[in-house]
Amino acid sequence: MARAIIExxxxxxxxxxxxxxxxxxSFSVAEGGIFAFxxxxxxxxxxxxxxxxxxxxxxxxxxxxxxxxxxxxPSTVRKMFGVIFQDPTLDDELTAFENxxxxxxxxxxxxxxxxxxxxxxxxxxxxxxxxxDFVKNFSGGMKRRLEIARGLLHHPRVLFLDExxxxxxxxxxxxxxxxxxxxNRTEGVTIFFTTHYIEEAExxxxxxxxxxxxxxxASGTADSLKKETQATTLEEAFLALTxxxxxxxxxxxxxxxxxxxxxxxxHR
Amino acid sequence: xxxxxxxxxxxxxxxxxxxxxxxxxxxxxAQPVLFLVALGYGLGPVFNKAGQGNYINFLVPGVIGMSIxxxxxxxxxxxxxxxxFGFLRETLVAPVSRLSIMAGRTLGGATVATxxxxxxxxxxFLIGFRxxxxxxxxxxxxxxxxxxxxxxxxxxxxxARMKDIQGFQLIMNFLVMPVVFLSNAFFPLKGLPxxxxxxxxxxxxxxxxxxxxxxxxxxxHFAVGIDIAVLAATAVVFLVIGGYLFSTIEA
Numbered sequence: 001m002a003r004a005i006i007e008x009x010x011x012x013x014x015x016x017x018x019x020x021x022x023x024x025x026s027f028s029v030a031e032g033g034i035f036a037f038x039x040x041x042x043x044x045x046x047x048x049x050x051x052x053x054x055x056x057x058x059x060x061x062x063x064x065x066x067x068x069x070x071x072x073x074p075s076t077v078r079k080m081f082g083v084i085f086q087d088p089t090l091d092d093e094l095t096a097f098e099n100x101x102x103x104x105x106x107x108x109x110x111x112x113x114x115x116x117x118x119x120x121x122x123x124x125x126x127x128x129x130x131x132x133d134f135v136k137n138f139s140g141g142m143k144r145r146l147e148i149a150r151g152l153l154h155h156p157r158v159l160f161l162d163e164x165x166x167x168x169x170x171x172x173x174x175x176x177x178x179x180x181x182x183x184n185r186t187e188g189v190t191i192f193f194t195t196h197y198i199e200e201a202e203x204x205x206x207x208x209x210x211x212x213x214x215x216x217x218a219s220g221t222a223d224s225l226k227k228e229t230q231a232t233t234l235e236e237a238f239l240a241l242t243x244x245x246x247x248x249x250x251x252x253x254x255x256x257x258x259x260x261x262x263x264x265x266x267h268r
Numbered sequence: 269x270x271x272x273x274x275x276x277x278x279x280x281x282x283x284x285x286x287x288x289x290x291x292x293x294x295x296x297x298a299q300p301v302l303f304l305v306a307l308g309y310g311l312g313p314v315f316n317k318a319g320q321g322n323y324i325n326f327l328v329p330g331v332i333g334m335s336i337x338x339x340x341x342x343x344x345x346x347x348x349x350x351x352x353f354g355f356l357r358e359t360l361v362a363p364v365s366r367l368s369i370m371a372g373r374t375l376g377g378a379t380v381a382t383x384x385x386x387x388x389x390x391x392x393f394l395i396g397f398r399x400x401x402x403x404x405x406x407x408x409x410x411x412x413x414x415x416x417x418x419x420x421x422x423x424x425x426x427x428a429r430m431k432d433i434q435g436f437q438l439i440m441n442f443l444v445m446p447v448v449f450l451s452n453a454f455f456p457l458k459g460l461p462x463x464x465x466x467x468x469x470x471x472x473x474x475x476x477x478x479x480x481x482x483x484x485x486x487x488x489h490f491a492v493g494i495d496i497a498v499l500a501a502t503a504v505v506f507l508v509i510g511g512y513l514f515s516t517i518e519a
Contacts, residue, residue: 053361056518078363089354093285105277106362108270 344423
């Protein structure tokens, strides 16, 4: 087994209104692997990703990325990962190229190298021809591809993706996964992702952790999870582990704001 | 060096976004023009009869200040837009300090607001305003920039603590409007009721307008040195508070 690039121990996040989104979870992710973090709506996936990417501060517990504690040394850690959040984080008023250029400067990549890397990544996600178009004119799938190009621009060791394929058609989803696997193979980027398409996790991920109500309920490979629950597919295993009850959750935009409101009151 | 480059790219983004939003530019110029024409020509004769001289000359620095304040607050508050549209996260997960992000955004917003002030100056020139002397133009631009920095920092600080865009109207009505109208932008300080006089004198914006008047119209109430000292001190205070609030953002 390769050494761990992400080590999470006893991680907890409580929000100001008393909800415990993540409750004392521990897991580790092997370097160079593809890792799926699964769970129903409201299980704590996004909160965990937000803590892993230094957006939210943990209430308790530690996270180490490449051996560095993310709370005590966020700058070092931030250079090490790329992230694609659930909602797009591109600037609509800038062009595809300008978004990448902005990112490259923020990550301190020298000009010549930056330009070469931008061209390479644009070609990689098949967007070279749209480089000077405004992002506001792009479809959801194109925005996602551009975000992947951007997330990989600074040669991160880990790429976090929060439901990267939500709302995309099967063609785009397949294309996206081909790209991610290629990057995983050629550049050795560790892929950490969440998804509701369980068959994606079954196909792509080597290691899987399932979280529910802020707690880890199972972990292992797709095969070991199926064996454990005597299921034929990972989706059946997932349902066996997390139950069939539908989770109440508001629409994503409202959810996003509510999340933020919680984060705020937590801060005060 | 890297920090400067980061501040530059954030600054550049503000400039590009402003320059590309043509409708916003036109919209934000309509208001000062309306004020200049309606108030300038409407109240001019009364002002003149009361022995106060040329109202346009008095009014133009106030209207320049007003358009700067609107643009500056708007630029600062754009943090909320960035939050809503997600882009804020892109900057917050980057390996750069919050202070350099704040510095770049504020400088960019202030540059845009200053540009707006200069445009209003030339519009006023077309309408018939003549500055007391062209030597005052450069220091006047410097004062515009100070006003712009002050209110961009204020807007950023407020936006850092606001949850959504709905609160924006609240800021306009309960902060920006009072700051503009409870100042010397539209009326002289002579002979005001004492209570109003205190409010106006406690309003940092009054000092900005007063300094602009000193450089553009050749008449001040407080004296230009005092004006600039008050503006600069207030700007520093707002930058520190805004920087602190911005550095505590979790998005």
